[in-house]
Amino acid sequence: MDNSRRSFIKISALSAGSLALTTPALSAIGNNFSLANKKELINAAKNLKRSATYCEVCFWKCAGWAYTDENNNIKKVIGNESDPHCNGRLCPRGTGGVGMYSDNDRLKTPLIRTTINGKDTFREASWEEALTLVATKMQEIKDKYGAESMALLKHGTPGSHLEHLFKAYGSDTVAEPAYAQCRGPRETGFRLTFGSWVGSPEPTDIRDTKCLVLIGSHIGENMHNTQVQEMSDAIDNKATIITVDPRFSTAASKSQHWLAIKPSTDIALLLSWMHVLIYEDLYDKEYVKQYGLGFEQLKEHVRTFTPEWAYGITTIKPEQIRETARLMAAASPSVIIHPGRHVTWYGDDTQRSRSIAILNGLLGSWGRRGGFYFKEKISIPKFPHPPYPTPKWGWEEIGEKYPFAEMGITNEVIKVTAEKENKKYPIKGWFVAGTNLINTVPQHIKTKEAIEALEFMVVLDTMPMEITGYADVVLPECTYLERYDGLRSATNREPSIALRMPAAKPRFDSKPAWWIAKQIGEKLGLSEYFNYKDFKEVIAWQLEQLGTSLEEMEKIGVKNFKRKSGPLYLKDGEDYEFYTPSGKIEFYSQTLANHGFDPMPVYTAHEQPPQGYYRLNYGRSPMHTFSRTINNPNLNDLKDENKLWVNPKVARIEGLKTDQKVWIENQDGIVSTFPVKVRVTERIRWDSVYAYHGFGHNDKKLTRAYGKGVSDTKLMSRVSIDPMMGGTGMRGNFVKILTENPHKDTEI
Ligand code: MGD
Numbered sequence: 222m223d224n225s226r227r228s229f230i231k232i233s234a235l236s237a238g239s240l241a242l243t244t245p246a247l248s249a250i251g252n253n254f255s256l257a258n259k260k261e262l263i264n265a266a267k268n269l270k271r272s273a274t275y276c277e278v279c280f281w282k283c284a285g286w287a288y289t290d291e292n293n294n295i296k297k298v299i300g301n302e303s304d305p306h307c308n309g310r311l312c313p314r315g316t317g318g319v320g321m322y323s324d325n326d327r328l329k330t331p332l333i334r335t336t337i338n339g340k341d342t343f344r345e346a347s348w349e350e351a352l353t354l355v356a357t358k359m360q361e362i363k364d365k366y367g368a369e370s371m372a373l374l375k376h377g378t379p380g381s382h383l384e385h386l387f388k389a390y391g392s393d394t395v396a397e398p399a400y401a402q403c404r405g406p407r408e409t410g411f412r413l414t415f416g417s418w419v420g421s422p423e424p425t426d427i428r429d430t431k432c433l434v435l436i437g438s439h440i441g442e443n444m445h446n447t448q449v450q451e452m453s454d455a456i457d458n459k460a461t462i463i464t465v466d467p468r469f470s471t472a473a474s475k476s477q478h479w480l481a482i483k484p485s486t487d488i489a490l491l492l493s494w495m496h497v498l499i500y501e502d503l504y505d506k507e508y509v510k511q512y513g514l515g516f517e518q519l520k521e522h523v524r525t526f527t528p529e530w531a532y533g534i535t536t537i538k539p540e541q542i543r544e545t546a547r548l549m550a551a552a553s554p555s556v557i558i559h560p561g562r563h564v565t566w567y568g569d570d571t572q573r574s575r576s577i578a579i580l581n582g583l584l585g586s587w588g589r590r591g592g593f594y595f596k597e598k599i600s601i602p603k604f605p606h607p608p609y610p611t612p613k614w615g616w617e618e619i620g621e622k623y624p625f626a627e628m629g630i631t632n633e634v635i636k637v638t639a640e641k642e643n644k645k646y647p648i649k650g651w652f653v654a655g656t657n658l659i660n661t662v663p664q665h666i667k668t669k670e671a672i673e674a675l676e677f678m679v680v681l682d683t684m685p686m687e688i689t690g691y692a693d694v695v696l697p698e699c700t701y702l703e704r705y706d707g708l709r710s711a712t713n714r715e716p717s718i719a720l721r722m723p724a725a726k727p728r729f730d731s732k733p734a735w736w737i738a739k740q741i742g743e744k745l746g747l748s749e750y751f752n753y754k755d756f757k758e759v760i761a762w763q764l765e766q767l768g769t770s771l772e773e774m775e776k777i778g779v780k781n782f783k784r785k786s787g788p789l790y791l792k793d794g795e796d797y798e799f800y801t802p803s804g805k806i807e808f809y810s811q812t813l814a815n816h817g818f819d820p821m822p823v824y825t826a827h828e829q830p831p832q833g834y835y836r837l838n839y840g841r842s843p844m845h846t847f848s849r850t851i852n853n854p855n856l857n858d859l860k861d862e863n864k865l866w867v868n869p870k871v872a873r874i875e876g877l878k879t880d881q882k883v884w885i886e887n888q889d890g891i892v893s894t895f896p897v898k899v900r901v902t903e904r905i906r907w908d909s910v911y912a913y914h915g916f917g918h919n920d921k922k923l924t925r926a927y928g929k930g931v932s933d934t935k936l937m938s939r940v941s942i943d944p945m946m947g948g949t950g951m952r953g954n955f956v957k958i959l960t961e962n963p964h965k966d967t968e969i
């Protein structure tokens with residue numbers, strides 16, 4: 222295979238004919254949180270067969286029921302009443318998940334890259350041919366360089382089946398964007414302070430809180446189901462909501478206090494809140510005395526970080542900083558400074574997350590009602606298989622520069638791959654499963670350079686997303702509604718498990734990831750690791766170990782268990798050892814000092830946009846998850862493009878009107894491929910512009926998503942790397958607004 226010709230292929234050329242399926246009527250979308258609406262759905266579903274599932278539209282994994290008619294058409298998905306992740310109510314995206322199944326743009330058959338008349342294209346292939354090619358290439362890479370040289374980049378449930386294959390094959394070179402492009406810094410920050418990851422779902426006791434502080438965390442647009450439900454309860458219960466965001470988000474509109482902070486200055490605000498709590502004697506003294514370590518050092522550290530000092534940096538008035546700090550203290554310990562979720566912003570993100578953790582520590586909210594509860598989950602027994610071989614190197618060694626990385630760092634794997642001459646960690650092959658790296662990892666030019674350097678790349682996906690166009694082999698996975706997957710077990714107040722089973726036969730010639738992993742494993746001589754005919758046998762065995770059965774789970778979908786680890790909250794004065802080196806909440810971190818980092822968070826000034834440029838801010842659309850749902854027929858109906866939010870002052874300066882089409886160009890001369898409509902609104906500060914993430918697809922085979930809106934990722938050519946855990950801070954990109962079409966003389 223000639224790598225220099227590994228060009229992006231628009232899969233449209235050679236795909237199979239499509240089946241005609243009617244798109245289910247989804248009038249229910251948008252207000253599916255209402256119970257009346259749910260009753261209607263249940264009535265309409267009476268003649269349909271129901272199958273247990275859990276949602277894959279985002280990673281909250283709400284459990285539900287998929288309803289199928291006599292013609293094998295999935296008609297709707299509704300929430301499972303017994304599920305603590307959703308309480309019987311799916312979010313609009315979850316209800317629309319059936320569109321992932323009915324989308325006729327789906328990948329339909331395996332594809333192999335080939336050259337016709339000197340041009341790269343794909344040809345259809347049988348599963349046997351495609352999987353034999355994948356296994357042969359994996360074996361060649363193993364023989365030539367070692368199994369470690371084959372990397373797995375993954376997201377979502379297919380990843381776990383592939384991870385098992387990779388471990389059996391001898392590679393631990395595994396990474397996913399959910400770490401270094403998302404939650405990583407917050408997990409490190411909280412681990413260093415409380416000795417524990419936050420994890421997902423977050424153990425935030427929102428339903429019982431008296432004060433919820435959201436810092437760049439837009440619950441309501443970021444539709445994590447139970448958090449939205451609990452926030453609505455908290456609002457009904459008259460909890461104080463404080464939102465810190467340069468944008469007037471939905472959450473801000475529900476808040477008593479909206480702090481329209483200057484972007485990149487949050488650590489200054491957090492330090493001054495600590496100052497007020499400590500110097501006005503408002504912190505939880507008994508809690509801090511009993512469980513804290515390094516309080517005196519922290520007190521001295523924040524002495525000069527007064528609200529007046531922070532005002533000059535954040536533009537938030539000193540009296541508002543004082544007032545909000547006092548509100549938090551009045552609610553203590555039933556107060557949550559929310560850890561956020563997508564927190565890779567400016568490169569000092571672990572320290573910002575640590576500031577959030579420290580504030581929670583000062584307010585005594587960890588392990589307290591209305592603060593953070595002690596989570597619990599069921600451990601799913603491992604289906605027996607021989608021990609995995611021990612790789613010589615893997616994700617840990619690749620990320621060795623980042624002492625606090627606890628998972629593979631996607632961007633480091635990409636960087637190492639691009640270094641063709643890297644003798645230490647030569648990466649020669651990628652298996653990409655369920656992640657659209659081009660639209661997900663910033664600096665997409667580096668990703669493309671890495672792809673160019675590869676000897677082999679296979680992509681497993683349900684849709685012809687941008688990443689599939691660079692593959693040597695494309696494997697079409699069936700959607701979550703057509704397959705078995707591992708049992709869901711996630712942390713919550715009480716542990717629970719949920720079953721995912723097929724609600725219909727896979728459409729087209731698509732297959733589940735467990736089957737694909739097993740076939741490749743067998744071709745690689747690893748049959749002993751896949752000692753079952755059907756993944757159903759693995760699930761049945763695991764359920765038996767847990768004292769239930771597949772039969773029972775097919776009927777109930779979700780099984781709840783009693784807590785075994787003790788109460789949800791600390792008792793007054795209870796002895797408790799945190800999982801930190803000292804056993805205490807570490808306000809001062811000796812571990813950080815030992816590694817040469819600031820033991821307590823420090824504010825660092827970040828570059829501000831130059832004249833004529835605005836900071837590119839981005840976030841979630843309530844109707845979509847990343848780039849994966851933009852083409853979903855049901856969800857695309859609700860939102861088919863993003864807009865560029867600009868402040869009226871900016872609109873005046875730039876001469877813009879609402880709905881005018883513009884292009885944006887970043888500081889490095891990268892220009893958006895497609896135009897985007899302007900939304901003039903006071904809801905964004907004048908120094909920034911804002912767009913929903915995930916839009917601006919450039920693969921024509923995505924018939925609904927192609928060319929709609931702007932891709933924020935494409936404009937992220939600059940990142941700030943977190944020195945502690947390697948995450949990519951993405952919010953340091955600046956754009957100018959172009960009113961003339963910069964592409965008018967070029968073909969896109
Ligand atoms: P998507 O872009 O939605 O998310 O990054 P990704 O995980 O890459 O791509 C998911 C891919 O999985 C799609 O190609 C979809 O078709 C495919 N897929 C969906 N279901 C299945 C399935 O069942 N099986 C298989 N095999 N494939 C499936 C998310 C990542 O992006 C995260 S977690 C965060 S928090 C970051 N957010 C973010 C941001 O907000 N802005 C910018 N600019 N970049 C970001 N990157 C990060």
Ligand code: SF4
Pocket residue numbers: 276277278279280281282283307310311312313314315316444445446
């Ligand atoms: Fe699905 Fe919505 Fe739950 Fe996410 S929050 S898993 S999209 S229902």
